Amino acid sequence: MTLPPSAPEDPAAPNSTGLGRLWTLLGTVVAPTTLVTALLYYFGWNHAWWFFNYFGVSSTVLGFSTVDYLMRSLDALFIPMTVTAGGGLLAFWGHDLLRRRLARGAEPRVLRILVPVLACIGAVLALGGFWAVVSPAFFLNRALVLAPLSLALGVALLSYTLHLWRVVLNYRWRDDSSQDPAGPADPEDPADPEDADNPPASPTPTPTPTPPPPPTRPEWATLAEWAIVFSLIGLSLFWAATNYAAAEGETRARRFVAGLPTDPYAILYSADSLSLSAPGVRETRCHDAKAAYRFRYDGLKLVLQSGNQYVFVPERWTPVDGVAVLIPRSDSVRLEFAPPTAGGAQPPHPRC
Template identity: 55%
Template sequence: MNEGAGGLSRLGTLVGAVAAPTSLVTALLYYFGYYHAYWFFAYFRVNSTVLGFSTADYLMRSLDVMWVPLTVLATLGVGAFWGYDLVRRGLAARLGPVARRRATAALAVAGLLLTLGGLWSTFRVTFLSDVLTLAPLSLSVGVTLLAYARHLVRRTATEPVPVPEPVPVPVPIRVPAPVPVPAPAPSREPAPEPGSPSPTPPDTTPDPPPAPSPRPEWATLVEWSVVFALVMLGIVWATNDYAASVGTVRAKRFAAGLADYPSTVVYSAHSLALGGPGVRETRCAAGADTEPAYGYRYDGLVLILQSGNQYVLVPTRWTPEDGVALVLPRNDSVRLEFGPPPGTGRGGAPVPGC
């Protein structure tokens, strides 16, 4: 019986009974989307928790995180299955027992080193932490190699050991001198009746060694549960680091292209005292008979997003060194007007009187 396949099958049944796949996937996507949003707005010095993102907002942002990891995992999975079939059918048949044992030992040593490096990186910053996702992937890959090496050892232990046939040794033939044979004494045993089977000689073949007792089912299930947990924790850890990196990279690209985004003019019924590099405040003059609905106008801004009941804006000249971000409430006292990107030079100066 294949303990590995049976353990994985029972583990999959148990996981499916405890956590519905849809709920688990949704929770992971929400988690990765949260970290993507957190690090994106942290680059602009805005705490994303004040923006009131909905579950749909986080799920949409998680797609930007999961695209590359899912593609890489799918490619590695296909390569692993094809490579396993190639090794099992082709290479393993050409290698002798000694070479197979050495290859298994090499897999076990590599898996142990990678696992120790990943576990070490969970408690302190190591050289693996300097490369994105290298430390968590070391943990996942190392545990996988150890489990596979253990599977090979078990399969080798259950295979029958071939017994070599004895090689016949030529013996010189010597013809002895004829010796007179005395007449046999009369046998006292009764002669076998005609048609009765001849007596069977005693079996002198040694008994085979007793087969090892099978492992308890609970031990196999616990072992594969621990392996699955460690591999998945490493993958989640790697994806979390990747989500933080993607959020920061997207924010840097957005900041680098501020001059190409549509300019945003903010009209407010009251003074907002907005400031920042390139932000201009204009007091809208009242007419002869009417009072302007929005008495203040602010130019030199770019809208990042509108989430819930808030706007997030940054100055067009925003820089990581001294730039600020603005969070405005979305209500009837604030109105936004969009125009050509400031980099085109077609925005024009504020109109007197608004």
């Protein structure tokens, strides 16, 4: 089976009419910048929630701004976006290689192999992803992003397999239509001009009719197919990125705790007693009656300052008995920072 030389179009080129129409409709409904900003805000919020949840603090009380959440979303989405872009690039390169081979008129044997193989793989992956949606105890849900990626990859493979199957049908129609409908001539029975008025008794063989071309799909069917495919893939990637953002937020919190001995000390001065009783935190009362800040607290490490809140944790914070301290930012408190000393010892205790 070979491609007829007279075929002007590329049979492996995807039908972009429905896809372009879908993007146009989406652009008129949702502004791309607004959608991207909303997604970044959500993933940044998810990252912040799980980071501070590790310390037992609700991130909603910290007064994060939109810029804060957008900055945190970069940490949550850097690896997922890199992996997705790399996988998409490899997929486009592979499709372009197949398209160029078919455009040169090569036999589509590779399609006969790829179509059933990709269909089986895609069906298994999609079925596993759908099963993970309805069954939280399914083994794919035990991994971080295995279930959503299985669903996304399965749907993508099934969609691409359907495209290849349509290419195979197009090839078959072209091969059938390229055959000579009159049939080959018989060299042993040349035409005799004298017998032109005496036709043979047997009837002339009826030419084989050209098979009709494959039916054209209506535009609404193409739009509906692309919309469903992109919805399933988009929701799966959204699911995967959400799980990754949550895991990355908690991982960052664990790394922060592991690096507490090397972080600078935050020495807190206060005009009034704060009655801090966190493990490892010492309160010292200054005896100078004219001191503006008469209470000093050692053994704290600053996590961050957001809005009007300081978030501190003790130097020896542990998930078992560790506490986080939120101090309102005001003129009644003052901070000093001191570098960590050798051996993890606290800085010298100066007089107030």
